[in-house]
Amino acid sequence: MIDWRIMTALLHRYRWHALIAAGLLITVVLTVAFFRINGEMVSPRRGAITEAVYALGTVKSDHVFKIKAAIPMAVKKVAVAEGDRVRQGQTLLVSDSGTAFKAPFDGTVTSLTVNPGELVVTGMQLLVLQDLTRLHVEYSLDQESALQVRPGQKVELSFESIRGQRSTGVVDRIYPNEGQFVVRVIVDDLPDEVLPDMTADTAIEVARKENVLLIPLAAIKNGGVRRKRDGRTQRIQVKLGVINGEWGELIEGDIVETDLLSVPERKPTEN
Structure with missing residues (x-):
């Protein structure tokens, strides 16, 4: 048989434990709900900021030399190949008229579009020489x-x-x-x-900027932030100077390092 006197004593003993547990659960739920609605609270910080x-x-x-045909001609000689490293004054091409094109500086042949005996037209690019060290x-x-x-x-x-x-x-x-x-x-x-x-x-x-007060950009909405100070929350208008991807330099607005700023929870991006 059930001893109802024992059951009553047990219920009386653990009643307050149940009430305390229920109170803690309610507190946790309210805290989660607060942060879900209001996001997190972030403090300003002092430091350096760079805008880029x-x-x-x-x-x-730095040095690029291109040979282009000034008039129609035939290429008599090709003295180099693509990828060749040449010295200043070295012959690169020779036309059928005997004109020799020479390197104006030390460099590498990075483009060559003609062969010996080939006819070229006015304006055609024949060779490109580049200095790969500068x-x-x-x-x-x-x-x-x-x-x-x-x-x-x-x-x-x-x-x-x-x-x-x-x-x-x-x-x-x-x-x-x-x-x-x-x-x-x-x-x-x-x-x-x-x-x-x-x-x-x-x-x-x-x-x-060095040693400036920085506030998170995520806390700013319509030119202002929600500031919590001494247990009171108030909306404050702010003006920023230098900014980067996450923080901004505060140049106007009643914000100090000990304040807390509300950062709204970001909505998940839909795919």
Whole structure:
């Protein structure tokens, strides 16, 4: 038989444990619900910030020499082959009239499109000579990015096929070219295996600030943030200076390092 006196005592003993457990469960549920609605709370931080223009550049030779036919002619002699390294003054081609085309600098023949005895027409490109020891990187930027770039700015480069190695450079010049805005970057430590026409991922440092108050860009909505201070939440308008992909320099707005800023939960992207 069931001893109801014992059962009653057990229920009385564990009743408060059940109530406490239920209270904790409710607290957890409310906390999860709060963060699901409001996202997470993030503190501003003080530090340095760099703003960069990102672009895909192309390696170019500083010295490129192209031979093109000025008049119709026949090629009498081809003295080199593609890939040959030649010295300054070395003969490259000879026409049927006896005109010799010579290398103006030490370099490598990177293109040869004619054979001995071949007839060529005006304007036809016959040969390309490049100096593979003196290289730079060029970028074509849109107008908005070009307005931020100036000579002397620092540049960081990486090559997808050369992992774990980064090069540094400096903006040499920026100029317009047929509707494009071309940036020329000088790089002193390009890897030895890099050749013209290879591409480089690049970050051009256009602004940098030290010891500034930074706030997460994800917390900003319609020019303001939800700030929590001393247990009170208030919407504050802010103005930013230098920004990068995640943080922005605070230049206007009542925000201090001890505040908490609400970062809304991101909705999952639909495939």
